[in-house]
Amino acid sequence: PTPKPGTAEEYNNVKNVIAVMSGKGGVGKSLVTGLLASALARKNFKVGVLDADITGPSIPMLFGLHGPVAVGEFGIKPLESRTGIKIISMNLLLPSEDQPVIWRGPLVSQGIRQLWGDVMWGDLDTLLIDLPPGTSDATLTIMQSLPVSGLVMVTTPQSLASMVVTKAINMAHITKVDIIGIIENMAYFDCPDNGQRYYIFGRSHSAVLSENAKAPLLAQFPIDPNISSYCDAGNVEDIRFDGLDALVD
Amino acid sequence: PTPKPGTAEEYNNVKNVIAVMSGKGGVGKSLVTGLLASALARKNFKVGVLDADITGPSIPMLFGLHGPVAVGEFGIKPLESRTGIKIISMNLLLPSEDQPVIWRGPLVSQGIRQLWGDVMWGDLDTLLIDLPPGTSDATLTIMQSLPVSGLVMVTTPQSLASMVVTKAINMAHITKVDIIGIIENMAYFDCPDNGQRYYIFGRSHSAVLSENAKAPLLAQFPIDPNISSYCDAGNVEDIRFDGLDALVD
Numbered sequence: 101p102t103p104k105p106g107t108a109e110e111y112n113n114v115k116n117v118i119a120v121m122s123g124k125g126g127v128g129k130s131l132v133t134g135l136l137a138s139a140l141a142r143k144n145f146k147v148g149v150l151d152a153d154i155t156g157p158s159i160p161m162l163f164g165l166h167g168p169v170a171v172g173e174f175g176i177k178p179l180e181s182r183t184g185i186k187i188i189s190m191n192l193l194l195p196s197e198d199q200p201v202i203w204r205g206p207l208v209s210q211g212i213r214q215l216w217g218d219v220m221w222g223d224l225d226t227l228l229i230d231l232p233p234g235t236s237d238a239t240l241t242i243m244q245s246l247p248v249s250g251l252v253m254v255t256t257p258q259s260l261a262s263m264v265v266t267k268a269i270n271m272a273h274i275t276k277v278d279i280i281g282i283i284e285n286m287a288y289f290d291c292p293d294n295g296q297r298y299y300i301f302g303r304s305h306s307a308v309l310s311e312n313a314k315a316p317l318l319a320q321f322p323i324d325p326n327i328s329s330y331c332d333a334g335n336v337e338d339i340r341f342d343g344l345d346a347l348v349d
Numbered sequence: 350p351t352p353k354p355g356t357a358e359e360y361n362n363v364k365n366v367i368a369v370m371s372g373k374g375g376v377g378k379s380l381v382t383g384l385l386a387s388a389l390a391r392k393n394f395k396v397g398v399l400d401a402d403i404t405g406p407s408i409p410m411l412f413g414l415h416g417p418v419a420v421g422e423f424g425i426k427p428l429e430s431r432t433g434i435k436i437i438s439m440n441l442l443l444p445s446e447d448q449p450v451i452w453r454g455p456l457v458s459q460g461i462r463q464l465w466g467d468v469m470w471g472d473l474d475t476l477l478i479d480l481p482p483g484t485s486d487a488t489l490t491i492m493q494s495l496p497v498s499g500l501v502m503v504t505t506p507q508s509l510a511s512m513v514v515t516k517a518i519n520m521a522h523i524t525k526v527d528i529i530g531i532i533e534n535m536a537y538f539d540c541p542d543n544g545q546r547y548y549i550f551g552r553s554h555s556a557v558l559s560e561n562a563k564a565p566l567l568a569q570f571p572i573d574p575n576i577s578s579y580c581d582a583g584n585v586e587d588i589r590f591d592g593l594d595a596l597v598d
């Protein structure tokens with residue numbers, strides 16, 4: 101029996117919703133979402149992840165999860181990761197992960213509302229939302245329809261990235277959503293053989309962004325081949341580095 | 350006097366439209382678009398670039414161009430780069446580049462149609478289109494409303510990227526648009542000090558993608574700090590490396 105749409109909302113009790121945003125693609129929003137969720141779960145918080153990138157969903161792969169999902173009494177049952185994080189994504193609802201989702205804005209927005217209102221999240225301390233690139237339907241629907249209490253902005257050192265992230269910061273100001281802080285990813289590469297540091301994507305612009313956002317720089321992550329291999333293997337929950345656990349305090 | 354919308358179409362004569370696509374953000378679509386346009390211009394082709402990433406436009410910055418644009422007798426006049434490439438982008442139409450474009454699908458699609466039909470492209474051998482991430486409104490409008498003759502697919506080595514690029518390949522098959530070839534970007538990093546090669550984002554998946562796409566691997570570009578600094582300085586037209594000029598033949 102399929103529950104009436106929206107029934108899950110009465111069942112759910114999500115204390116805190118935080119969205120991970122950047123405006124720009126490929127800076128590491130999914131990675132940062134996975135790292136934050138894992139660090140919170142290690143501290144015994146009840147955590148969920150909603151993959152809001154409807155046409156380019158990558159969260160399930162980071163956690164090594166595959167569909168299908170089951171339908172419970174009150175709605176869609178999210179999958180649970182190895183460390184107990186509840187996860188929902190468009191890719192878990194498709195018959196095959198190679199299938200493109202060729203949806204225009206109204207369908208994307210409807211999809212987002214269903215991943216929030218028709219999913220049995222249950223009791224959660226924190227729900228993290230991995231936003232897609234851009235400031236269009238998905239992002240707007242999340243900011244308008246969900247009780248987002250804060251945003252974590254992800255950037256990389258390139259000027260191109262910080263120009264687009266500045267637009268996202270200004271969108272946050274316009275929609276009056278609080279920015280918790282900024283994370284700069286791929287900040288540098290430490291060569292494993294000669295110990296030298298290479299600023300492959302240039303020098304950091306995080307100070308200017310932090311000023312614009314009126315929010316602190318929370319962390320700088322290096323470019324690390326191990327990160328990429330953990331992600332590809334579906335083991336984002338195993339990634340550890342200095343300061344990650346302190347970050348969620 | 351503002352010309353009637355669509356007047357420019359009678360004035361324009363664009364022989365060939367090629368879109369640069371990936372589905373995934375941050376893989377280097379804008380870079381590849383800039384490199385292809387510059388290589389074609391060097392061979393004296395008349396080239397234009399339409400930045401179809403309405404909410405995250407980065408093309409003008411790559412060419413060191415800033416708005417505003419002028420309006421001519423038949424429509425909006427694109428800017429011209431140092432080497433004569435005609436360029437239009439949402440960022441050239443905004444009062445400030447920090448301003449977010451918070452548009453839902455229907456407005457994004459209208460914006461795309463205007464960048465094609467209301468711009469005085471004139472005589473062009475090739476118009477390159479830099480598509481945004483995802484398979485939603487912008488990409489769908491381009492594939493349905495413009496005479497796209499071929500697609501160049503851009504990927505990076507991560508499995509996450511190739512999973513999303515596979516969706517884009519399948520979208521191309523569904524919409525019956527020809528795939529010219531695949532370009533793998535950020536394929537490796539050659540350390541300038543010890544000459545060793547590091548596969549920072551893992552080993553290539555390009556062979557599988559090329560098979561899915563039934564199209565050749567056209568090139569593999571390295572991660573190169575010089576590329577990033579040329580881009581940030583607005584000098585994409587000065588980037589040279591082996592095989593780039595041969596690529597457009």
Ligand SMILES: Nc1ncnc2c1ncn2[C@@H]1O[C@H](COP(=O)(O)OP(=O)(O)O)[C@@H](O)[C@H]1O
Nearest residue numbers: 126127128129130131322323324328331507509
């Ligand atoms: N610091 C890093 N070091 C190495 N690889 C990284 C790093 N950050 C991200 N990646 C890789 O780059 C890819 C893109 O990151 P992703 O989180 O998907 O970006 P976004 O969600 O912003 O598009 C991922 O596949 C991940 O494996």
Ligand SMILES: Nc1ncnc2c1ncn2[C@@H]1O[C@H](COP(=O)(O)OP(=O)(O)O)[C@@H](O)[C@H]1O
Nearest residue numbers: 258260375376377378379380571572573577580
């Ligand atoms: N091979 C490369 N080496 C160094 N930097 C690169 C390379 N490819 C892209 N970049 C940098 O990464 C950024 C992202 O690339 P971009 O072309 O904007 O990706 P997309 O258009 O797919 O989002 C650009 O700012 C560019 O400077």
